Amino acid sequence: MVFEIEKGIAVPDPRQKVRRTYPFPDMKPGDSFLVPCKPSETRLMGRRVGIAARRWALRQPGKPRFAVRQVEGGARCWRIE
Numbered sequence: 001m002v003f004e005i006e007k008g009i010a011v012p013d014p015r016q017k018v019r020r021t022y023p024f025p026d027m028k029p030g031d032s033f034l035v036p037c038k039p040s041e042t043r044l045m046g047r048r049v050g051i052a053a054r055r056w057a058l059r060q061p062g063k064p065r066f067a068v069r070q071v072e073g074g075a076r077c078w079r080i081e
């Protein structure tokens with residue numbers, strides 16, 4: 001395998017804002033968001049959002065809580081605390 005050597009590419013700043021998929025940090029209790037998906041994917045998408053919410057909440061002070069439900073049009077996630 002041959003690797004190409006490149007010059008002049010800056011090293012990314014580790015403090016730079018990390019791309020995130022879901023808006024958990026911006027949510028207040030009572031807020032929600034919909035993840036649109038096909039009816040056949042709603043259960044899987046709900047699980048993915050729920051796992052992401054739990055993992056994010058474990059790293060936060062005060063341990064915010066979320067609820068995820070299958071609704072028409074996709075999966076909806078609410079911040080409940």
